[in-house]
Amino acid sequence: xxxxxxxxxxxxxxxxxxxxxxxxxxxxxxxxxxxxxxxxxxxxxxxxxxxxxxxxxxxxxxxxxxxxxxxxxxxxxxxxxxxxxxxxxxxxxxxxxxxxxxxxxxxxxxxxxxxxxxxxxxxxxxxxxxxxxxxxxxxxxxxxxxxxxxxxxxxxxxxxxxxxxxxxxxxxxxxxxxxxxxxxxxxxxxxxxxxxxxxxxxxxxxxxxxxxxxxxxxxxxxxxxxxxxxx
Amino acid sequence: xxxxxxxxxxxxxxxxxxxxxxxxxxxxxxxxxxxxxxxxxxxxxxxxxxxxxxxxxxxxxxxxxxxxxxxxxxxxxxxxxxxxxxxxxxxxxxxxxxxxxxxxxxxxxxxxxxxxxxxxxxxxxxxxxxxxxxxxxxxxxxxxxxxxxxxxxxxxxxxxxxxxxxxxxxxxxxxxxxxxxxxxxxxxxxxxxxxxxxxxxxxxxxxxxxxxxxxxxxxxxxxxxxxxxxxxxxxxxxxxxxxxxxxxxxxxxxxxxxxxxxxxxxxxxxxxxxxxxxxxxxxxxxxxxxxxxxxxxxxxxxxxxxxxxxxxxxxxxxxxxxxxxxxxxxxxxxxxxxxxxxxxxxxxxxxxxxxxxxxxxxxxxxxxxxxxxxxxxxxxxxxxxxxxxxxxxxxxxxxxxxxxxxxxxxxxxxxxxxxxxxxxxxxxxxxxxxxx
Numbered sequence: 223x224x225x226x227x228x229x230x231x232x233x234x235x236x237x238x239x240x241x242x243x244x245x246x247x248x249x250x251x252x253x254x255x256x257x258x259x260x261x262x263x264x265x266x267x268x269x270x271x272x273x274x275x276x277x278x279x280x281x282x283x284x285x286x287x288x289x290x291x292x293x294x295x296x297x298x299x300x301x302x303x304x305x306x307x308x309x310x311x312x313x314x315x316x317x318x319x320x321x322x323x324x325x326x327x328x329x330x331x332x333x334x335x336x337x338x339x340x341x342x343x344x345x346x347x348x349x350x351x352x353x354x355x356x357x358x359x360x361x362x363x364x365x366x367x368x369x370x371x372x373x374x375x376x377x378x379x380x381x382x383x384x385x386x387x388x389x390x391x392x393x394x395x396x397x398x399x400x401x402x403x404x405x406x407x408x409x410x411x412x413x414x415x416x417x418x419x420x421x422x423x424x425x426x427x428x429x430x431x432x433x434x435x436x437x438x439x440x441x442x443x444x445x446x447x448x449x450x451x452x453x
Numbered sequence: 454x455x456x457x458x459x460x461x462x463x464x465x466x467x468x469x470x471x472x473x474x475x476x477x478x479x480x481x482x483x484x485x486x487x488x489x490x491x492x493x494x495x496x497x498x499x500x501x502x503x504x505x506x507x508x509x510x511x512x513x514x515x516x517x518x519x520x521x522x523x524x525x526x527x528x529x530x531x532x533x534x535x536x537x538x539x540x541x542x543x544x545x546x547x548x549x550x551x552x553x554x555x556x557x558x559x560x561x562x563x564x565x566x567x568x569x570x571x572x573x574x575x576x577x578x579x580x581x582x583x584x585x586x587x588x589x590x591x592x593x594x595x596x597x598x599x600x601x602x603x604x605x606x607x608x609x610x611x612x613x614x615x616x617x618x619x620x621x622x623x624x625x626x627x628x629x630x631x632x633x634x635x636x637x638x639x640x641x642x643x644x645x646x647x648x649x650x651x652x653x654x655x656x657x658x659x660x661x662x663x664x665x666x667x668x669x670x671x672x673x674x675x676x677x678x679x680x681x682x683x684x685x686x687x688x689x690x691x692x693x694x695x696x697x698x699x700x701x702x703x704x705x706x707x708x709x710x711x712x713x714x715x716x717x718x719x720x721x722x723x724x725x726x727x728x729x730x731x732x733x734x735x736x737x738x739x740x741x742x743x744x745x746x747x748x749x750x751x752x753x754x755x756x757x758x759x760x761x762x763x764x765x766x767x768x769x770x771x772x773x774x775x776x777x778x779x780x781x782x783x784x785x786x787x788x789x790x791x792x793x794x795x796x797x798x799x800x801x802x803x804x805x806x807x808x809x810x811x812x813x814x815x816x817x818x819x820x821x822x823x824x825x826x827x828x829x830x831x832x833x834x835x836x837x838x839x840x841x842x843x844x845x846x847x848x849x850x851x852x853x854x855x856x857x858x859x860x861x862x863x864x865x866x867x868x869x870x871x872x873x874x875x876x877x878x879x880x881x882x883x884x885x886x887x888x889x
Contacts, residue, residue, distance in 0.1 A: 264495070264498065265502060268499050268502055269502070269506075272503065272506060288521065290522075298520055298522045299520045300520055303517075303520040303521065304520075306517055307517070310514075317514055318511060320510075320515060321509065321513075321515055322506050322510045324510065324515040325505075325509040325510050325515075326506050328532075329505075332534075338580075339604070342600075342604050343594040343601060344592055344593070344594060345587075345593070345597060345600065346592070347584045347587075348587070348588075348589075348590070349584075351584075352585065355583070355584050356581060359581055363577065366535065369535070370532075370535060373531070376517060377520065377521050378518040378519060378521055379518050379521055380518060381521055382522065382523070383529025384529065384531050387531065387539070387542075390566050391569065394562075394564060394567040394569065395567070395570060396563075397559055412521075415521070
C-alpha cells in the first residue's frame, strides 16, 4: 500500500469520531499533510486567554516596585521580588498560577513563531492577505515585547541582566538612544529599579490594549478572507 | 446519421448531459457545523493544551532566583526566544566601530550594540516586505523551492545565532586536553553563515527533485565542490608545517583515520554521481553515508579503549575547530547527493491533487462524445482517479492528450491513465497472467 494511502486510512479511521476534514469535504485524493499546523494561531489565542486569566490573578498580589532595599539580615531585596516570594510560597495555588502564566507565555511565543512559519511555507501571505501578514508580523514583535517585559517583572538577577542588555541595546540607537532608554526604562542604568514599574505598565496595560485590538483585526480578516487553503 | 448523433452529444446542456462535471458542485460549499462538530474538535485542543500547561506548572516550577542586585556574577542569558538577537549582538563586534559627529548633539556611535540592533532589524524588515517581493501564485512549499529553501535556511540561522549567544558556555564546556577552548571564536562566527547556507541549498535541491526535476546538473558542482573544499582542508592539515599543532602531532595516526572516515564517503559519492546512473549513485551515496556514520561512531567509541583516552581529545581538537568544513560539509554533501537522486516520493496523486475541477479536460475529451456512458457525465480522468464505472473510463482513453493540452495547471492526465493501465497489467502478470 503506498505511503499516501496509509496516511489516508489513518485519517479516515480517526475521523469516524471527529468531523469530516477539508480533504473529505472536497473529495481530495491526497490529504494535505500540513493540516495539524493550521491550528497554531488558535493555540496562541488560547494561550493568550490563559495568560489574561492568570495575569489578572497574579495582578492582585504582585507589587510593581523594584527599588532596592536592605533586609533585616543585610541582603539586597526589593518589594517586587518579595511579592513574588509571597505568590510562590504563601498564596494558595500561587505557584501554579505563576507556573501557568510562565508556561502559557512560552507556549504562546512558540505557537506564534510556528504559526508564522506555517503561513510562510504555505504561501498564505500572498494576495489578497498582505495586510493580514503585516498585522501578524507586528503581533509577533508585540508578543516578543510581552515576553521580554514579563521576564523583567520578577526583579530577580535574570531581570537585572535582561534590563541591562535592553538598556544597552536601546542606547545603541543613533541620536535618540539615551532618550529612548530613558523613556522605556526610566533611567539609563538599572540601579533605581524604576524600570520595573515602567515595564509593569507596558505589560499589563499598553501591550494588552494594542495586542487585543490587533488580534481582533487579525482574526476578523481571517474570518472575512477565509483560511488560505493550499489547493 | 452517426454524425448527427455525435453532434447532438457535443451540444452541452441537453437533457442527460449536465454542465456540472465531477462531484456535486455549488457556489457555496457548506462548511462543518460549529456545534457539535467544530466545537468538539476545538475543545479537544483547548483541554489538551490546558492540561499540558497544568502539568508543566506543577512539575517544572519556574525559577525565581535571588533578588536583583547590581553585582552580577552569573552568566546572564535572555529567554530562548530572544537568544538569536543576543547572538547577533555578540557577533556584531566584527563590524567596524567608529563615531560620527562627536562633540555635536547629533553624535552617532557606531559600536557593536548599534550593529547588533541593525542586524536584528534586517530579518524584521525582510518579513515586512515579503508579500510585496514574492508575488507568484504558487502556494505549496514543495512547488516553491526558493521560498521554502530561504525559509528553512532562516530557521537554521535562528538556531546558529542562538547557539552563538552562549559562546562562553561552549568555550568553557568543550576544551582540548590541555584546557584551551575546543571551538575557537572564529569557527563559531563562521558557524553563523555556513550551516544555514548548506541547509538552504540542500533544501532547494531536495524540493526541486520532489517536483520531478533531474537535479544532477546541480548536484555535480555542489557535491564535487564540497569534496574539494574538504580535500583542501585535509591536505592543509597534513602538508603545511603549522597545519597540525605540535601537541596534536604524536596522534597523527588516529587523526589520519578520523579524517579518512570523514573524507572517503564524500569522494565515493562524488565519483558515483559523475560516473554511474542516478539509481546507482543513490544507492552508493546511501551506503557511503551509512558506512561513514557507523565507521565514525565505531572509531569514536573504540579509540579511548585501544589507546590512551587523550587520543580522542586530540582527534577532536583537529575536527571541531574545522567543524564548518570537516564536519558539516561531508554531512550535507552526502545528504544532498541522496536527496537529489532519490525518486520523487509519490506518483501522479501528488500532481492530480492540484486539479480544481474546472472541467476543461472533459469538454475536449473526444471519447465522452461517442461513448454511451458519457450521457451520464463521464469524465475519464476524474472517474479513473476515483476508480469508478467499473474500469470503463480507464480503458476507453485514447491517450490523445487533448486534456493535458487544455489543462490550466498543466497536469499530464494521459500519462496518469497510462500509468494506471501499466499498474493493472503488472498486477495481472503478478497474478499469473490470467485473463479476467
